Amino acid sequence: MIVGQQKPLEEIWDMIKDHSRVLVFGCNTCVAVCQQGGNKEAEIIASLLRMKATQEGLDIEIKDGGIERQCEHEFFESATKSLEWADAVVSTACGIGVQFLAEKYESLPVYPGLNTTFLGAVEKFGVYTERCQACGQCVLGLTGGICPIARCAKRLMNGPCGGSTRGKCEINKDLDCAWQLIIDRLKAMDKMDNYEKIIPVKDWSSDRAGGPRKFVREDIQV
Amino acid sequence: MSVKTPSKLEKILASGQLAVTSECGPPRGSDPEDITRKAELIKNHVDAINITDNQTSVTRMCSLAACIRLKLMGLEPVLQMVTRDRNRIAIQSDILGAASFDINNMLCLSGDHQSFGDCKLGQNVHDLDSIQLIQTVRMMRDEAKFLGGDDIKCPPKMFVGAAANPFADPFEIRVPRLAKKIAAGVEFIQTQCIYNLDKFEKWMEGVRERGLHEKVHILAGLTPMKSAGMARYMKNRVPGMDVPEELVKRLAGVPKEKQAQEGIDICIESIQRLKSVDGVHGFHVMAIEWEEKVPEIVERAGLYPRPTIDK
Structure with missing residues (x-):
């Protein structure tokens, strides 16, 4: 599966701070396994960003959402409404999902919430290691x-x-x-x-x- | 093993005499005198001089340019080439460039990982590995073909070498690995620095058992220790290095100002012992930033004067 690691919150913040309606958008397959980019993690990142916005005194509306896989068209249907609401999206998918989403919404800024790390295995709970370079x-x-x-x-x-x-x-x-x-x-x-x-x-x-x-x-x- | 190139090193090895090679590391700058000065110190005491290729992944003057400097002095260079920094286009191109300056010896290496050097954030290439590099040079020379299949006009006449480290793990594949390099077409080997002579002799036993010593010229690699501190560093910090504790103790047992001389003595004693090992056809003396000691080592080891070869 594809393993990813969350970017530091500061880096995500720098990308979104000039927007007013931000959707943190999870991908609930590969990067959910390593608990970095699933819909649950998207929820946590969204709440951290909301706290940050409050601290900085900025009026940014931040919501979270997610789908099963951001690399296949059919899953996006359920999220159309929230994607159309946003003026920027932080995708916590791997680089494939981020790009696929960007291709679908031509004028919507899409930012990566993760660094896509490698194709790997779950060696044990919490330990992921590279196995393939395709x-x-x-x-x-x-x-x-x-x-x-x-x-x-x-x-x-x-x-x-x-x-x-x-x-x-x-x-x-x-x-x-x-x-x-x-x-x-x-x-x-x-x-x-x-x-x-x-x-x-x-x-x-x-x-x-x-x-x-x-x-x-x-x-x-x- | 009949002579296939104009290499002086090849001729000396083919004549059955013990060869002596040494190495010079190019400078971290563009002053050619840094290389010619080192070469001056050793030129009368060795048959050929290796020029390292960005050793330990630290950026330096390129090996090919430094080899050309040696050619301009009338000396015999061994072009070291690592697969870390070049793809197959650059590799083949550099080989032709070297051959155009009548550089006739090459040492095919994979190279240290870039994380050891000054460009830790860089890419490594490894389009080929060292064994495939050996195959590539032999194909270019013997079949006059590029890897892509096209003909080479005026193929490069390279005597093809590689490294062998009898001390890296796992030990059991160290002889098979040499066999693999021989199958790929290697003609001479310069080994990793030998400090554990027993283990080296055990490796050579395995080499002889398979008759490999008759298929390749093995030059035993030696690096004199400058101090007990250096010995400890090599023992603990340098991957693939085998420094026995008794050697560290011997160096530590003499006063600091005499440790360098003790290191030279150990190196000479090692050569004396290894001379009698069947299959050792020469010595590769790597006196790192200590080139001025090469003449003493070669002379006291009874390897001087060096043979002259008719061109």
Whole structure:
């Protein structure tokens, strides 16, 4: 899922302080899991902003709302009224939701309430870690189910580098060395022969490098 | 291993003599004398001089320009190239540029992470990794092809090197990793600084068991310690470094003003011991900001005079 982290309240405040009707708009799927951008969090941010407005003596009306997903058209219908009321929106969706909303309301300022952080997993309650960078050509079949692109700081396709120490990465003693994990998995699966297969120069054209990506399913379009 | 390039380093290694290389770190400024002065100190005592490529991710004069400075002095550079800062266009382009100045040695590295350096907020590239860089240079040289498949007119004649760190973890893949670099086409190896000689010899045993010592020239890497403080720092702070406690104790056991000399002595003793290790074909003496000590180390280790090679 997509993990996001709330921006500091001051930063959100700076974006909205010149508006008079602000809607803090939650997205109740991915970023609700990490409890940063769901409809409940949107409610809390709205009340913090109201307190801030009172402190600053500014007359800003601040409401909250939200939908299930800001990245799909069909969910927006229920929120049309409140979106049309607002003269600015703080979207607490990931960057996708923020942009999708902005595209729908051409003249409405839409501000990000979160920093979209990564595609990750819930390692345990309150701990989220990156797993995928959506490179567009999955290599997990070669690397024991552990991604060297998302999880090695140098995205080495043929690691580990010389900085791997006691299973940890050279940049941070708390960070697992992805290649140590890969090797441990290959061993557990009795597939260490795979380690010596050189992964060839990667085709990054399906990655960000190839420009914005698009996937079209003509067979299911209506 | 027949000679494939005009590299002097390759010829010396092919002749079966022990090679000696050293390194110079380029300056954090544009004064060429910073590099030529260092080279002057060591030029008679080494066969080739590595020029580091923004080592520890600290921005410096580029390796290629500093290598050209060495060429202008009639010396033999080893162009170090990391995959951190260049995509495949820049890599191939720099290789051609180097070859146009008759630079015939390259060391293919991934490079330290940028978080160690002065541009912590920057991107890293890693379009290729070090093993893929080895493959790329060999393809450019041997097949006269760019990565994109086009022909290269006048391919670069590079003798291709890489690093190996026998001390990084996990130890069990350190020999397989060398095998992987050999399969990619590496021809010489300069190792990480060796302080734990027992562990290095154990690694070399594994290298010989697989016959890898006959497929690649291994130059043992050595860096003299300047003080017990430096030894402690290397032991505790530098990732992938293995400094045994007894070495720290030995340095700490002599008065401060004599620790530097003790460090030089340890370095020379290490070379003496490693000379007899089957498969070690030379030494890479990295006297960091201490180039003036290289002649003493080389001479006292019995590696002087250096062989002359007919061009």
